[in-house]
Amino acid sequence: MSFQIAIDGPVAAGKGTVAKLLAKRLNFLYVDTGATYRVAALLAKQAGIDWTNDDEVAACVDKAQIDMHNPSDAESDGRQTTVLVDGADVSWAIRTEDMGKGASAVAKLGKVRQVLVKKQQDIAASQDVVMEGRDITYKVLPNAQLKIYLTANEEKRAHRRHQELLVRGEDVEYETVLSDLKARDKQDSERAIDPLQIVEDAWVLDTSNLTIEQVVDQIEAKVNQLR
Ligand code: DC
Numbered sequence: 001m002s003f004q005i006a007i008d009g010p011v012a013a014g015k016g017t018v019a020k021l022l023a024k025r026l027n028f029l030y031v032d033t034g035a036t037y038r039v040a041a042l043l044a045k046q047a048g049i050d051w052t053n054d055d056e057v058a059a060c061v062d063k064a065q066i067d068m069h070n071p072s073d074a075e076s077d078g079r080q081t082t083v084l085v086d087g088a089d090v091s092w093a094i095r096t097e098d099m100g101k102g103a104s105a106v107a108k109l110g111k112v113r114q115v116l117v118k119k120q121q122d123i124a125a126s127q128d129v130v131m132e133g134r135d136i137t138y139k140v141l142p143n144a145q146l147k148i149y150l151t152a153n154e155e156k157r158a159h160r161r162h163q164e165l166l167v168r169g170e171d172v173e174y175e176t177v178l179s180d181l182k183a184r185d186k187q188d189s190e191r192a193i194d195p196l197q198i199v200e201d202a203w204v205l206d207t208s209n210l211t212i213e214q215v216v217d218q219i220e221a222k223v224n225q226l227r
Contacts, residue, residue: 003028003128005223006136006144010196011100011184012161013150014207014215015132020080021216023070023130026223031068031123033133033140034103035083036116038094039066041102043085051105058111066119097170097180104184107134108191135194137202145226148219149202156208157181 005022009015016032023030040061041051049056067084071091075082079091093099106112113135120140124131131140137147152160158178165172189196198204203222207215 002124002126003223003227004124004141004144005130005146005148005219006141007130007132007148007150008134008137008196008198008202009132009148009150010157010188011181012157012164013152014160014212015150016080017212018150018207018215018219019130019132021212022219022223025216025220026128026130028128028130029123030070030081031120031129031131032081032083033116033120033131033136035068035081035094036066036119037103037107037112038099039064039083039085039090040106040112040116041099042090042094044106045099045102051102052109054109054111057106057109058115061112062115068123095168097165097172100184101180104187107188108193110193113193134188134196138197138199139194146219146223147199147202149198149204150215151204151206152208153206154178154181154185 005028007015007019020030040057043060043064044051044057047060049060051057065086069082071079071082081091082089083091083094117140120131124141133140137144137149158174158181161181162172162174162177165177205215205218
């Protein structure tokens with residue numbers, strides 16, 4: 001059986017950066033499941049489908065071929081992962097604040113979640129993975145050998161997210177980022193289907209006062225113990 005590391009946590013907890021580095025060190029595949037919800041939001045928007053229409057968004061996503069891989073040298077432009085939809089590179093198109101909001105909206109829809117969870121499980125079935133999202137520890141990979149709930153305080157997370165957006169040229173106020181983050185946390189943890197939660201067997205890792213390297217070192221040590 002493949003070795004599975006499942007990481008859940010709130011917006012901007014550093015899940016992407018940590019999972020990506022960890023996967024690189026361990027030579028595992030890195031899977032960003034949030035990207036699949038962002039793809040759903042993008043496809044719906046392009047097709048003129050409302051982000052609340054479960055049947056139509058699910059049908060549209062079901063038809064799409066979503067592929068993810070570690071960026072090649074030619075693609076190394078700061079992205080964490082390359083995301084292709086029917087062969088088209090949407091890696092950056094899905095990273096806007098608008099698609100973040102859309103992703104949080106379509107993530108509330110039951111049929112959309114069913115379609116995406118199946119696609120995510122298929123990816124993890126045959127290879128060692130570090131997969132991150134909101135429902136990985138209890139829904140997508142309930143039998144993962146290591147389950148982590150990665151978090152940090154709101155101000156730290158908003159600050160990190162703000163910096164990321166500024167670097168990317170998105171002109172946005174810190175206060176706006178903080179209030180969007182609180183709204184998304186609320187939406188993600190209070191939604192009726194598969195809300196963000198801390199499972200009993202998860203290792204809760206608060207990264208507020210740790211560097212990325214320290215976090216990755218701690219997780220790597222744990223993986224080595226388990227293997
Ligand atoms: O991690 P992110 O910001 O790219 O995620 C976008 C949205 O997708 C987020 O608001 C919650 C949702 N999501 C989810 O419901 N389940 C997942 N496994 C991953 C993300």
